[in-house]
Amino acid sequence: xxxTLLRLAWVFMKIGTFSFGGxxxxxxxxxxxxxxxxxxLTDSQFVDAITLGQITPGPVVVSATFIGHxxxxxxxxxxxxxxxxxPSLVMICLATRAVRRFKxxxxxxxxxxxxxxxxxxxxxxxxxxxxxxxxxxxxxxxIAGISMICLLRYDVNPIWILLGAGAIGLAx
Amino acid sequence: xxxxxxxxxxLFARVYAARGLGKEHEFAETENQSxxxxxxxxxxxxxxxxxxxxxxxxxxxxxxxxxRKILTQKDFLEGAVLGDVLPGPVTMDIVSYTGYRLREWKGxxxxxxxxxxxxxxxxxxxxxxxxxxxxxxxxxxxxxxxGAAVTGLIVSVGxxxxxxxxxxxxxxxxxxxAFASSLxxxxxxxxxxxxxxxxxxxLHTGRRGGFPTQxxxx
Numbered sequence: 001x002x003x004t005l006l007r008l009a010w011v012f013m014k015i016g017t018f019s020f021g022g023x024x025x026x027x028x029x030x031x032x033x034x035x036x037x038x039x040x041l042t043d044s045q046f047v048d049a050i051t052l053g054q055i056t057p058g059p060v061v062v063s064a065t066f067i068g069h070x071x072x073x074x075x076x077x078x079x080x081x082x083x084x085x086x087p088s089l090v091m092i093c094l095a096t097r098a099v100r101r102f103k104x105x106x107x108x109x110x111x112x113x114x115x116x117x118x119x120x121x122x123x124x125x126x127x128x129x130x131x132x133x134x135x136x137x138x139x140x141x142x143i144a145g146i147s148m149i150c151l152l153r154y155d156v157n158p159i160w161i162l163l164g165a166g167a168i169g170l171a172x
Numbered sequence: 173x174x175x176x177x178x179x180x181x182x183l184f185a186r187v188y189a190a191r192g193l194g195k196e197h198e199f200a201e202t203e204n205q206s207x208x209x210x211x212x213x214x215x216x217x218x219x220x221x222x223x224x225x226x227x228x229x230x231x232x233x234x235x236x237x238x239x240r241k242i243l244t245q246k247d248f249l250e251g252a253v254l255g256d257v258l259p260g261p262v263t264m265d266i267v268s269y270t271g272y273r274l275r276e277w278k279g280x281x282x283x284x285x286x287x288x289x290x291x292x293x294x295x296x297x298x299x300x301x302x303x304x305x306x307x308x309x310x311x312x313x314x315x316x317x318x319g320a321a322v323t324g325l326i327v328s329v330g331x332x333x334x335x336x337x338x339x340x341x342x343x344x345x346x347x348x349x350a351f352a353s354s355l356x357x358x359x360x361x362x363x364x365x366x367x368x369x370x371x372x373x374x375l376h377t378g379r380r381g382g383f384p385t386q387x388x389x390x
Contacts, residue, residue, distance in 0.1 A: 016260055052298050055315065056291040057221040059228075059263035065295040066302075074296070081292055085284055088260020092268045093280050095254050106377050114372020115365045116249040117343050119256065121350025122364065123330040126226035127323050128355055134319025143317055147324030158234050158325050162220050162318060169317030 004072050005079050011038070012064050012083035030063070040071045061085070143168065210242075210274055211286045214267065218287040222315070223322035225255070225262035230322075230329040232270055238332075243273060245336055256365045264288075342375055 011033050019029055027050060034040050041049065049070075053063030061084050068080025102108050135141050143165050150156040213235050221228040229252055236242050251273070255265030264284060271283025338347050346368050353359045 018259055019261065048302065052295065052302070055298070056294045057219055059221075059225070059261045059291075061261045061264065062288070062291040062295050065292050066299050069296060069299040070303075077292070077296055077299070081288065084261075085264055085288060088258065088264050089268045089280060089284050091258050091260060092254060092265045093272045093277060095258055096251075096269055096272045099250070099254070107373050110373040110376040111369035112250055112253060112372070113376055114346055115253040115257075115369035116246070117337055117346040117372075118350035118365045118368030119249050119252045120330060120334045120337055121347045122252075122256070122354055122361065123226050123229070123326060123333065124351050125354040126224060127326040127330060130223050130227070130319050130326065131323035134316045135323060136316060140316055140320040143320040144324045147321040148328050151325060151328040152331070158231055159216065159220050161321050161325065162222070165317040165321035166314055169314030172313060172317075 005075060007038070008068055008071060008076055008080050009083040012068070012080045013087055015064070016061070016084040017087040027060075030067075034067055041067060045070070139168075139172070210279070211282050214271070214283045214287045215289065218290045221263065221287070221291075222318045223326075225252075225266060226326050227322045228263050229266050230325045232266065233329055233333075236270065243270070245333055247273060249333065249337065253365055253369070256361045262361075342371075346371060 015030055015033065031046060035043055035046050049063045049066045050060065052066050053060045056062050062081070064080040064084040065077045068076035068078070070076075072079070099108065131144065135144055147158075147161045147165065150161055151158060213232075217228060217231045217235065220231060229248070233245070233248050237245055237248055248270075251266050251269035252262075254269060255262040258265060264287075267287045268280045268284045272280035274283070334347065338344055350364050350368055354361070354364055
């Protein structure tokens with residue numbers, strides 16, 4: 001049992017450390033480790049894990065919770081989730097500290113000035129990605145349009161918009 | 173409960189006052205002296221973070237920048253830059269970054285844990301459904317509707333940020349380039365953000381005087 005938990009921790013820390021880009025990009029890495037190398041899940045179970053990860057709010061890495069649960073029950077779920085989060089938590093905190101310390105550095109400020117704009121571009125790209133997979137008919141297009149107007153014009157809290165959209169989805 | 177909320181109100185009043193004077197350090201210190209009261213925000217967003225890193229980013233931006241004005245848009249975009257450049261899931265990076273900016277290590281840790289908690293609990297529940305009843309819930313249409321709403325949300329936040337951030341032809345070029353290369357050529361995020369940063373270094377470090385980065389946006 002302890003052995004399995006340690007191995008889970010090791011594998012998911014590795015995934016948390018080496019996954020660039022996040023989201024869908026990490027899936028091949030997880031598959032090699034979890035399915036091919038350790039045989040914890042079968043291929044179809046793995047696909048289900050990713051699907052479930054997309055159903056839950058929060059990032060796809062929550063699939064780690066499911067995988068850990070499959071391998072070693074509740075302790076496995078806890079260990080896998082913590083291990084997948086921990087590396088990036090530590091790295092981002094250290095990086096933020098370093099960035100704030102060198103705030104006056106002109107090279108760094110220039111870097112951020114360019115990179116911030118790139119992120120705005122990526123935001124629109126993310127919108128296109130989600131939009132093209134979910135706006136499929138007139139009704140979903142209407143939802144997208146209404147939510148945009150509510151947010152830009154009337155400053156509605158987005159959580160109400162999400163709740164409303166979910167309710168419409170359930171009702172139909 | 174009412175005690176706690178009164179305390180939170182007082183804290184925010186102080187934060188607002190400090191921000192009005194533009195004294196960021198003062199506000200960081202006042203933040204450090206009372207218990208971390210922002211965890212509810214992260215819990216709330218953890219319940220609704222459908223649709224990937226940028227959806228979570230939009231929700232957090234709306235809550236902390238627009239409504240409560242604890243952080244600036246610039247702070248937020250820098251968090252996203254760090255999240256994209258560093259390894260690890262970007263959503264978690266953005267959440268941890270925000271927590272760190274609010275209350276250093278403690279804030280980052282609490283924010284991340286609280287954010288992941290709703291998904292964690294739901295996932296355990298779903299795992300039981302999956303094992304015992306061999307069920308995979310069919311929520312596809314609900315997810316589609318949520319996705320449509322998230323699209324609207326992300327576009328609206330993107331428009332607000334773009335308005336502030338893109339000020340010259342250089343900005344327009346980088347914006348278009350990042351958008352096109354991620355959409356059409358599927359370049360790696362790390363590459364896109366890194367190259368935009370390099371362009372920023374080349375264009376902005378040579379100039380004298382034209383360097384408003386430190387003072388703008390406060």
